[in-house]
Amino acid sequence: MSFQSLSFLAFLALTAIACGLLRRRSALAGQAALGAACLIFYLSGGGWAAFAVLCAGCAVTALAARAVDRAEGAARRRAFAAGSLYHVAVLLAFKYTGFFTGGALSIGWAPLGLSFFTFQQLWLLREVYMGRFTLQSPWALALASFFFPTVTSGPILRPSAIFPQMASDAFLRPDWTDAAAGLYGICCGTAKKVLLADPLGAVVGSGWSDLASLSATDAWLVILGYTMQLYFDFSGYCDIAAGAARLLGVRLPLNFDSPYRSLSVGEFWKRWHMTLTTFLRENVYFPLGGSRRGAWRTYRNILIVYLVSGFWHGAGWTFLVWGALHGLAQIAERAWGSRRERLPGWLQWGLTFLFVNIAWVFFRAPSLGDALTLLTTAFTGGVSLPGAWLMQSVFERETAAVGLLVPTLESAWLAWGKMALLYGAACAAALLPARSAARRMEDFVPPPAWRTALLALAAGWAVLSFTGITTFIYSNF
Incomplete structure (x- = not known):
């Protein structure tokens, strides 16, 4: 169900x-x-x-x-x-x-x-x-x-x-606060999944199905699109799960806390899929010896933990490479030490976010060869206007309605407009709020009337769009 x-x-x-x-x-x-x-x-x-x-x-x-x-x-x-x-x-x-x-x-x-x-x-x-x-x-x-x-x-x-x-x-x-927080979480999670994750997934799917047609601009849109799709897909699921649990008088642990605002890969894993991070730390990292037996054993233990994480996500070399990249990144950050913290905050964030985007390519790729093809295109391909074809299957019914209202509007301009709105909304929702929806649910206070109305509108739009919605990505793992 x-x-x-x-x-x-x-x-x-x-x-x-x-x-x-x-x-x-x-x-x-x-x-x-x-x-x-x-x-x-x-x-x-x-x-x-x-x-x-x-x-x-x-x-x-x-x-x-x-x-x-x-x-x-x-x-x-x-x-x-x-x-x-x-x-x-x-x-x-x-x-x-x-x-x-x-x-x-x-x-x-x-x-x-x-x-x-x-x-x-x-x-x-x-x-x-x-x-x-x-x-x-x-x-x-x-x-x-x-x-x-x-x-x-x-x-x-x-x-x-x-x-x-x-x-x-x-x-x-549940009391009335639990019920209100539960409904809030369900509305937020549904909107994330239906209005952001699935449209971004359509762009990403189009790009991966025709790698040869991508320009460098298109490749980066596909890479960033998957970064945002995966977050809103799993974070949306967790919001709905937490909301459903609150309606039954249960509070689930926080699993996401604005991970794309992180200034390091280590911080990213303290904010992304937090229950998995805690499990691996307590049940794999600590039994291996943690950081108690010198630097090299610490580095070994970190790498093992993230190889286990990668392999747990999927039986394939792409997942192992993804896990290894995250393990090696944290080893590099430890070796860099306090010198990294002297960098400007915006540069620390930029390096972290760029790395996370690149690593997600291996997580999504059907094979290592396809991952390298996409990354090669991203760094060496020609720069051009975004391909309108990437947006072909995004918000099809809404696009048809706009076409009826403004028949003279060129399809390419309409596609680019949808792309700007979709990516702009996704980046704003992932990067700007200092407190995630799940964090707001912990000590829930009803949001202002304007935010409640906006959330109700988004949730209503999402419910009307249920037909054809894809399954959650993490249900495959």
């Missing part, structure tokens, strides 16, 4: 109402209603086979967590290792068999949300092993693992971020 659909909005409304009413009778009744809703949501998108795989994973986690709690010494370590290895093996089997066998063998499908599910189970097992968390019941584990706002694309939840909330009196009993 897609977040950007009328069926999801109706499903969410019915779920929130049913859970709230039944929660008044008893906590168990409200949780049962939520469990039924989570089951319906997952089966509508993942199917029974995928559901069975994740259920088996929940069972393994519950058994391993129980064994870790009861055992001591080597037996405790073996229980933790066995549970963790099971989850890693399932993830590798479904997502990476084709990569490791060169395409000779592949399962051909993977359960919806498997990557996020796996990291969440691993995090829980490590917290149990470290003595920071005790799993009270398999039912609570299943409810947290299949919580429908997060089950497909996260955020990745630390146990302390979800289980205490599920045991609190506020669970499934």
Whole structure:
């Protein structure tokens, strides 16, 4: 069930109402209603086979967590290792068999949300092993693992971020502030996805489908377009997920905090997909030794962390290169040290933003050769006016309406106008606000009337544009 659909909005409304009413009778009744809703949501998108795989994973986690709690010494370590290895093996089997066998063998499908599910189970097992968390019941584990706002694309939840909330009196009993913040997040996320991410995706798709026709100007529009598309796509998803969770009395952790305003790659990763960064730091970087064993081991650990991040995103060399680039960039920043901080702020930002744009090329590219082709065109191709053909499938209905109103308007000028508005709005929304929508939701204060009206207009436009909207990018990971 897609977040950007009328069926999801109706499903969410019915779920929130049913859970709230039944929660008044008893906590168990409200949780049962939520469990039924989570089951319906997952089966509508993942199917029974995928559901069975994740259920088996929940069972393994519950058994391993129980064994870790009861055992001591080597037996405790073996229980933790066995549970963790099971989850890693399932993830590798479904997502990476084709990569490791060169395409000779592949399962051909993977359960919806498997990557996020796996990291969440691993995090829980490590917290149990470290003595920071005790799993009270398999039912609570299943409810947290299949919580429908997060089950497909996260955020990745630390146990302390979800289980205490599920045991609190506020669970499934949102107040009016929660409801208002939830609606605000859903409206912001929907507008980001439908009005910015998907139109930018159409430009990017057109460019990647015909690399030979791109000029240097077109290549940079494609590169910048994907940078903005990916942010608004995943940030929009997280806003909707956070909004849906607030309607159920749950506050999800912040996952994005204006990452494109960062002055370094290290800062970028403190603002981009923050729950993934935290998971990798606590479950990969620290166990490797972190920065406690000298500079060279620190550099090695950083590189390993970002190779893992790249490989987690996708089974391909392009993702590994993307991860390696980010790891090497952070190593270079550490080696540069305080001398980098003496640069003007605008130059630090410019270097960071340029690097992030270039690295995203490998994240999007079908192959390393295509990535190098696009970058070669960007740096050596001819400069010209933007290709109007890139905007051909963007806001088609709106374009047709303008054409009827102003029949003498040339199609090229109309395309360039759309391009200027789209890229201008995307850059302004990503770079100017010091506080993201998710940050505003934390201590929500109703926005001024003019901003509320503008958001309502954007959300209404987005809802009217639901037909033909693409799926969220991160649901593929």
